[in-house]
Amino acid sequence: MRLTNPLIEQRADPFVYLHSDGYYYFTASVPEYDRLELRRAKALAELATSNEIVDVWHKPDTGAYSDLIWAPEIHYIDGTWAIYFAAAPNREIVNNAFQHRMYAITTTAENPLTGTWSEPTQVDSGLSSFCLDATCYKHNDQWYYIWAQKDAVIEGNSCLYIATMDSPTTLSSAPVLLTKPEFDWEVRGFLVNEGPAILHRHGRIYLTYSASATDERYCMGLLSIDENADLLDASAWHKSPQPIFVTDEEKKIYGPGHNSFTTSKDGSRDYMIYHARNYKGIEGDPLWDPNRHACIQPIEWSEQGEPIFGTPQNHVEFSE
Structure with a gap:
């Protein structure tokens, strides 16, 4: 099958999860930043045309999580569905748009599209500052939480942390700093490390993340660690000095980033789901430009067992 990108239009920060029920679950930031939308399909390529799309939660008009609902992810944690998202107080009240904290809603329903979800609970990292973009990963029977947060003493907008x-x-556990913006490609426009995603293959755990401003300068970096190492040991992680996924001017794919990973149904192929724009002439603040589209990219593997991300593609040879 040949798939043409984008997979789903106007869905930034895309997250896809293949569950044991055979469904792919998809959630992402909507342009209005006002709700949590969840959809599912039996095939990746059918997510764009699925008729199973539900708004499982809407923001209130006031309160701690009443504005700028960003970057949701859905995870299934030991029998409980959880959707993690960043939210801020209403800007008209606090007069500052960037006061985000992380929250989660949960349900134990078999089908999360029809389940009753809890009210949001703040996920307290122990650091009282702007935070967003949490993901979860289970390794050796231990769940880990990885997220982006502003550090009071480190220059920049966000760093990446991990905790159990x-x-x-x-x-x-206490937060452990994994990476901060330091290379020139991480500090263009904004000093950012955000949007972590985990890929575990061939004895190593890979952690991708996004860096710089959310225009054509947005790009992806990579950390990795031996699967037998202590994930809370920051010194055991290796950081690539070069970005691993960047704008392709020729193909008009700009600012690729904030990705997630999934697989074919049989687990034989790895796919990266990311967002990008098809132009760079953004009018006004990129935050309010709705045209970050969810795209798909196959991941190849070297003979040494390392991921090859390649360059963003307009057309993808695709198998499920």
Whole structure:
């Protein structure tokens, strides 16, 4: 099958999860930043045309999580569905758009599209500052929480941290700093490390993340660690000095980033789901430009077992 990008238009920060029920679940930031939208399909290529699309939560008009609902992810944690998202107080009240904290809603329903979801619970990292873009990963029977947060003493907008979890909404260790913006490609426009995603293959755990401003300068970096190492040991992680996925001017794919990973149904192929624009002449603040589209990219593997991300593609040879 040949698939043409984008997979789904106007869905930034895309997250795809293949569950044991055979469905691919998809969520992302909507242009209005006002709700959590969830959809599912039996095939990746059918996510764009699925008629199973539900708004599972809408923001209130006021309160701590009443504005700028960003970058949701859905995870299934030991029998509980959890959607993690960043949210801020209403800008008209606090007069500052960037006061985000991380929240989660949960349900134990078999089908999360029809389940009753809890009210949002703040996921407290122990650091009282702007934070966003949390993901979760289970390794050796331990769940880990990885997220982006502003550090009070490090220059920049966000760094990446990791901690262990003892429930879908509670962390059980102190935050450990994994990476901060330091290379020239991480500090263009804004000093940013955000949008972590985990890919575990061939004895190593790979962590991709996004860097710089959310225009054509947005790009992706890579950390990796041996699967037998302590994930809370920051010194055990290796950081690539070069970006691994960047704008392709020729193909008119600009600012690729904030990705997630999934697989074919049989697990034989790895795919990266990311967002990008098809132009760079953004009018006004890029935050309010709605045309970050969800795209798909096959991941290849070298003979040494390392991921090859390649360059963004307009057309993807695709198999499920």
